[in-house]
Amino acid sequence: MFEAYPAYILNGLLYASLLFLLSSGLNVVLGVLKILNLAHGSFYVLGAYLTTSFVALFVATGLPIYLVYTQILVAAAVAGIIGFLFEPTLLRPIYKREESYQLLLTFGILLVLSDVTKIVWGLGAKVAPEPFKLLGSFTIGGIPFPYYNLLVIAVGFVVFLMLWFFFAKTRTGKIIRATATNREVTTSLGVNVPRIFTLVFVFGCFLGGLAGALAVPMQSIFPGLAMEMLILSFVIVVIGGMGSLEGAFIGSIIVGIARSFGIVYFPEIELAILFIIMIIVLLVRPQGLFGRRE
């Protein structure tokens, strides 16, 4: 029974990697713009659907097949561009309004995007198996594990390191953190805050799209996934702490591993386990594991 554990842990890390990409996008937007983007899961779904289309187009062109992985980045970039359509037009006018209006607005975007994906890609499940099949798999503890999944785990880890470096060491990263801490002072120091907001929102959507794009070769995609992913990334944000990168990282690993083992041992209440973890964290440490008390 224990020989299967390495595979479960790898599966958990795979899941954690996707969830980290998704929830760090949500968390960055929440930390800087102070807006909880309810449409964030829709960008995951968009990234995934775009990948299915781009991969199919790419395979049809007959270019060297190993370049198919570029389509994942292209899909994530397009998801970011779609995010760019919303921020200056719809979100910018409501930063000063009550929080419930901000939630309502992103909720409206969620509804619109949910039907747009249905109109463009239909109701059936979509797949893009080529990048996945290409790499083959190995066996661990008697269970086959695909190399593609290892790649996804690596991408998640590399993105974490890059984000950490970006926010801690680069000038733009520091400006973004300053904006998150105090909008007025940052403005008075001559920073173009609306531009920073747009940048951060687009970046958040890109990360959400990237998570979906990486996920689609392994699993099929369907429209209802948007809300499921939004709730999972919210669970991670609560566990890790609002606006905390390390929190999103650790939270993703906790949720990923818990879900991987939960599916094996308690398949009926697998989702409930995550909420129990979340409620315990909320009761013991309301600001999250890495969050700061306001």
Place this chain on the structure above:
Amino acid sequence: MFPKSFHIKPILGLLPYIIGIVALGLIPPLTGSTYLAYLVGLAIVLAIFAMGFNLLFGYTGLLSFGHAAYFGAGCYAFAMLMKYYHIQSFELLFLGSVIIATLTAAVIGYVCVRYIKIYFSLLTLAFGQVEYALVVKLYNITGGTDGIRVMMPTLLGFTFKDKGFFVTWPFYYYILAIFTICVIVLWIILNSHFGKILQAIRDNDVRVNFLGVSERRYKWYAFILSGVFCGVAGALFAPLNGHIGPEHVYWGFSATPLFIALIGGHRVFLGPIIGSFIYVLVRHYVTAFTIYWELFFGAIVILFTLLFPYGVCGGISLWLARRMKSAKTSL
């Protein structure tokens, strides 16, 4: 604060409600249409649902994304009590469902009211989705995605055979009567000390705490009351619709009262009621020509949020207040 709309005298203020309810009561004898009675019944049920939701959203300032959980609890309690315990009396089923919905709201609310703003909103959503997952996964008792068929219950001991007659006449007036009671009860609640505290919490919860009032406890009471109204709506909906399914617990359904309160006007008492009739009417026509009504409703949510944050009723009463040069206008 929101201007006190256009109530010149309390009696005059009540007049529109009386006219409205009498007009609704005249629909079956004047038209005799079962379909129209069903639509109006649906609008009334959703109005009760939205009123319950709006007790939290418009009056306490708590935006819940999981109110389908309590509506759904009412629906499922009704259907399951009928199916497994063979209770036929609507009154008993109604009582049982409202109690179960209220208990659900009390338990979930107890956890949720500890958190503010987005945490509150997302926790309610999360609990709602847990309930949805339970309904789908425990399919041997809930019927899973197929849902449960709801038979016609007996009303005050009378048995009915014809579904069309049941919906057009006896049950229609039953719904209308319960609706009237709900409106009166909600009106009393909102104008009581309790209601004023809720509105004070919405406007500034820190100051309410400084006054020595436990803001959290009042939020919990408001949450439970909200659950009562949702349970009432759910228990009326089950026999009206004749069928219930997991879609009535799903987050998409939680958007319904939000949408209704937003277009009607969440800061006006009449808002959710008017909003509900607009919703049923619009949905009736939109679904007639497209299956993509979410796109349409999402666009309306965005439009109203950006341009008409006080909804139809709020907009009209603001406009009237400005016309009458009411001195108290300040937003």
